[in-house]
Amino acid sequence: MFLKTFLICIVCVFIAISCEKKPTIRVALAASLLPPMEEIAQRFEAETGHQVDLIPAASGVLSTQILSGAPYDIFLSANKIYPDALRQAQKGIEAPKLLIRGKLAFWSADPIEPETIPSFLQTHKGRIAIADTSLAPYGVASVHYLRTQGLLDTLRGQLVFGENISQTNLMIASDAVTVGFSASSALFHPSLKDHGHWQVIEGQVVPQWALLLTATSSSKSFWTYLFSPQAKKVFEKFGYVEENDRMSG
Amino acid sequence: MNFSPFFLSAELGLITTIVLFVMVIPMVYGIHFFSGKWAPIWKALASLPLILPPTVLGYYLLIALRPDGWVAQLTGLELAFSFEGLVVGSALYSLPFMLTPILTAIENLPDSYEEAAFTLGKNRWQTYTRVLLPCVKPSLLAASVLTFAHTIGEFGVILMIGGNIPDETRVASIAIYHEVEALHYATADRYALILLGFSLVVLLGVYGKRLN
Incomplete structure (x- = not known):
């Protein structure tokens, strides 16, 4: 009896979860970027009503997954070799862009x-x-x-x-x-x-690189937001800098 | 605090256990009655998922399950980064935990059980389902519990083929890892505690239930 109720509960919750699914923007990112990106995603969600999922993992794992067709919209990495390799493999809408340092x-x-x-x-x-x-x-x-x-x-x-x-x-x-x-x-x-x-x-x-993977209107709007003054402000709050001495970067 | 990872984990554990149980019963039948001198090969093959590190196994599964991989070309199913893909990965990953206890228990039964059943005119399948399997009920239970627990604790394979997608492939173990990555150590602790508590309750429930 208990088991049956439990099973029914699981099924109901799962149905509820699958029903409320709306188009979301999935951002695969290097773990170091998570603290500022959580705040940026929250602000973007509040402003636009879109949902942003942040998916942190090692850049190498994320790259392998993207090459295998992972449903990510934007890829952020602190190591340029990964977005470059993905771009070479015909992933990504445009060349990797410098996000912040x-x-x-x-x-x-x-x-x-x-x-x-x-x-x-x-x-x-x-x-x-x-x-x-x-x-x-x-x-x-x-x-x-x-x-x-x-x-x-x-x-x-x-x-x-x-x-x-x-x-x-x-x-x-x-x-x-x-x-x-x-x-x-x-x-x-x-x-x-x-x-x-x-x-x-x-x-x-350490320059941080961004690669746009899908050209949907929602992913493009978050892409634009990432490079906006509002996002820069959050990055700066977390110790990132936009420009640095020209020797580095 | 989001509870969907726990429901996903429970669902994945339950489905994987049921799928594996249904698959393994005929497999044990085949190995026990028909493999003869080839039995060691089947047993060795079934243990292979234990050898590869989970992330490595996950990597090869990802190669197989991705949209242009051979599984998709053969069946038309896109399994990578979906819950269904996790079930396939978990079934492979936990196969030894279901197969080995049941097979070992069946092999350890005295030959006289089979011989008596055959003498009384039962065929192999009848002997297997009516005589041998009922004799190893505790092992069936143990194998199912091991499979369930192993699937709940699964991490590397799921991270690789699932991709940590909320409400879809972010199961409890991945959620804990995610919170650690996000430096939310307190949330990670709470998740881990709930996962352990939940698993303990399930295991106690199963082990505490007396078999008739």
């Missing part, structure tokens, strides 16, 4: 003066969390920073790698490490901003 952030459990980060790292003995250095752009930026400071060889054995930036954030949030490098977007996120101490590292920027 992210910054590298430094996290430590104890407060450290910004100018003393290199000397602190020089003598640091514990593990240092960074993102994967072969595929995750923030990992590449972290290693680039350590190299320019002449610290890479000293610290190489202490680095621990998250598969992507959210795994690195997880190591930081769980206090599995006392020092880490992440995306500046983490500084502004409720779960992380009051945890330990964050600083933005100037001079290391």
Whole structure:
């Protein structure tokens, strides 16, 4: 009797879910972009009544899925090789477009003066969390920073790698490490901003790329919104910058 | 707090368990009575889904199920990124968990059961359904519970072939991962707790129910 009621409930809920389905815009995105994009999507939903689904995963997984026909409308990645590869495979309406630039952030459990980060790292003995250095752009930026400071060889054995930036954030949030490098977007996120101490590292920027995959009117309207001043304002609130010194990017 | 991932997970677990049960009963029949010296090959093949890491298995399933893949060309069905696709993926992924306990239990029954049934004029199918299967009821239950639990906890395959689409392929395990990715650790904790609680209730319900 109980089982029957339970089954009927499941079926009813499933029917209810399938009925309320309306056209939605599906945005596949790199995990680091999720904090600002959640706010941008919410604002867009409030303004237009469209629904935006954010689907975060590793850029490599998302690319494979898009190549296999995944029903995504827009793809956002911090690594240009993925949108470029998709474009070459005839996916995407136009060439990948530069969306915004992210910054590298430094996290430590104890407060450290910004100018003393290199000397602190020089003598640091514990593990240092960074993102994967072969595929995750923030990992590449972290290693680039350590190299320019002449610290890479000293610290190489202490680095621990998250598969992507959210795994690195997880190591930081769980206090599995006392020092880490992440995306500046983490500084502004409720779960992380009051945890330990964050600083933005100037001079290391990570360009974020956008690729439009479908030409429906709803996906185009969100695409336009992504590049609007309103969206820029949200990105800036999360530590992103539109322009940077011409040397980088 | 959105509960649709839990309903999707429960639905996926239930459908996968039923589909696999219906598939595996004739498979065990075939392997037990007709495979002879080829039995080890069938058993080995049925265990292969355990070997590949789930994400890798998911990758190959994605290649097979995508719109221009061979499954679509053969059957005309577009299964990638749909709930139906998840059922196909889960059925393959959980096959060993349904097949192995039932087959092992049937093989461990004394030969005299079959011999007695044959002597009394029953054919193989009658012997299988009326004598052997009723003798291994606990194993049928255990296999179904394992399959259900394994499907509820499934992650890599579903992430790959499902694509984390809300209300369609975002099952509970994917939803937890999604909340972690979104840095919503508190929500992820709540989801995980509900998933564990729900599964515990279901497992207690099944194990606690006395078989006649």
